[in-house]
Amino acid sequence: MDSAHYLRFILSLVAVLGLIFGVLWVVRSRLPGMVARRPGAAGRRLAVVESLTLDVKHRLVLIRRDDREHLLVLGGAQPAVVETDCPRAAFTLSGPEADWSDPTEPETGT
Numbered sequence: 001m002d003s004a005h006y007l008r009f010i011l012s013l014v015a016v017l018g019l020i021f022g023v024l025w026v027v028r029s030r031l032p033g034m035v036a037r038r039p040g041a042a043g044r045r046l047a048v049v050e051s052l053t054l055d056v057k058h059r060l061v062l063i064r065r066d067d068r069e070h071l072l073v074l075g076g077a078q079p080a081v082v083e084t085d086c087p088r089a090a091f092t093l094s095g096p097e098a099d100w101s102d103p104t105e106p107e108t109g110t
Contacts, residue, residue, distance in 0.1 A: 046064070047064045049064050050062045059075055061074055069085070071084075
């Protein structure tokens with residue numbers, strides 16, 4: 001192979017990469033909701049926290065608006081609000097004093 005083939009290969013690769021980045025730029029500028037942005041972007045008040053597919057037509061979506069969360073069922077004839085102002089899950093981590101004994105071991109009576 002001579003250098004003309006290598007040059008054509010490199011130019012083709014640059015053209016394909018340019019097309020990919022060009023399409024990505026157009027999609028991000030024209031359809032801002034379609035491409036996921038980094039979490040916690042400044043100025044964002046609305047976010048999809050979690051989504052669960054129920055069946056082919058219905059989806060359960062937990063959205064956050066400011067400091068409130070809302071549970072919605074989307075799909076079918078009309079979307080429905082299941083719960084508004086959902087409380088956030090309060091998980092507590094147990095300290096080192098927690099009982100992490102093996103349930104298969106017999107307890108010692110000390």
